[in-house]
Amino acid sequence: MHEFLPYAWFEGKCIPFKEAKISIATHALHYGTAAFGGMRAIPNPTNKEEFLLFRTDKHIKRLSQSAKLLLTDISEEYIFKALEEVIKRNKPQKPIYIRPFVYTSDLGIAPRLHNIETDFFMYCIELGDYLSPDGVSCRMSSWTRQEDRSLPLRGKISGAYITSSLAKTEASLSGFDEALLLNSSGKVSEASGMNLFIVRNGDLITPGVDQDILEGITRASVIELAKSFGINVIERPVDKTELLIADEVFLTGTAAKITPVKKIESSELNGDRPIMNKLKSKLIEITEGRSQDYDNWVTRISLK
Missing domain, CATH: 3.30.470.10 (Aminotransferase class 4, branched-chain amino acid transferase, N-terminal domain)
Structure with missing residues (x-):
């Protein structure tokens, strides 16, 4: 309700x-x-x-x-x-x-x-937790993420979310929490309404803006925070198989915040997520107004 x-x-x-x-x-x-x-x-x-x-x-x-x-x-x-x-x-x-x-x-x-x-x-x-903070299971969707040449993907256009809706329901009805979509080139794009990150060999990797993703605000924030921690951030195409062997996989979004991925189809993923946990802890600190160095990220509205 x-x-x-x-x-x-x-x-x-x-x-x-x-x-x-x-x-x-x-x-x-x-x-x-x-x-x-x-x-x-x-x-x-x-x-x-x-x-x-x-x-x-x-x-x-x-x-x-x-x-x-x-x-x-x-x-x-x-x-x-x-x-x-x-x-x-x-x-x-x-x-x-x-x-x-x-x-x-x-x-x-x-x-x-x-x-x-x-x-x-x-x-x-x-709204509390949109996705379980303990982690979600994902399947690769049979639906393909739209291309920017057919829809203006730099914006949150409501008509574009039919694909997200189809993918989310397909995942749910087949026993998964969330869907991951490939783009028309066969590379990982994003989830139904979230951006995706993986960690490999200490590098934080995420599909670039040329992979038909939404330019997520939480995504940009995570990238900035990671760089401030000295973590090497790489924006590039990501293959499906990389998800299965990654050290960490997680999703980001306004509703989802930072949510770990614990399973992709039949593959159980690594449960040790030191980089994600560090980023998540800092993001919570910022959103709760407890971080002086990122206080400009928070708007305060008095209810009086």
């Missing part, structure tokens, strides 16, 4: 979540002509009157850029105004996930992006 917070941003103002309704004829509902974001926010462990958001500026910038791919302009200032008002109005007491959404709100039937009305909404939901 989803626990939606009582207030949402809809059509330019903060209103009760239950009153935020769209027509069944809404263009984005039919054609996937929308872009969304996802942000986590938690109560400050030392001040319950303050909420902490991780890398808000990066999330807002990506959403604004995603909207431009749909020929829609929405300013970063406007998105933050809505975000701040929604959090202050809801006064959450538990960790939440925030979903901002830019969409074609027109009621026309032609699949297009020109001469069409657009709008923006935002809502929040209580």
Whole structure:
């Protein structure tokens, strides 16, 4: 049962979540002509009157850029105004996930992006662990990750997530927690909604931005943290067989945070993950507002 917070941003103002309704004829509902974001926010462990958001500026910038791919302009200032008002109005007491959404709100039937009305909404939901922190099992999906030449993969375009949905359900119905997708070149791209990292011989390796991945914000944060620890980071194509012999395999994402992979298909993976654990510990420290050197990664919003 989803626990939606009582207030949402809809059509330019903060209103009760239950009153935020769209027509069944809404263009984005039919054609996937929308872009969304996802942000986590938690109560400050030392001040319950303050909420902490991780890398808000990066999330807002990506959403604004995603909207431009749909020929829609929405300013970063406007998105933050809505975000701040929604959090202050809801006064959450538990960790939440925030979903901002830019969409074609027109009621026309032609699949297009020109001469069409657009709008923006935002809502929040209580969210703990999206994936088990103890680790997940994965299968290689029979579905292939889309190519940037067919979809603008630099943005979080809602229509693109049909592939993720098919892959996730295929994995779940065949007894696995998560799916890993190959790209059209047969290289590992990403999971259904997460980026992937492996560790081999002390190097942290992840598919590069040329492998049809989403440019994940948690991914970029992990890369920056790893470099600060003196860990060699390599962005390059990754083969399926590398996953099976890697020293560590883990997933990253806003919802998933840092989640270890413990099994891929029939292969049990190494359970010793010193590099992942070091990165995860630091990321938790940062998101809880306990790291002075990365305090600029945290946005503090007072609930007073």
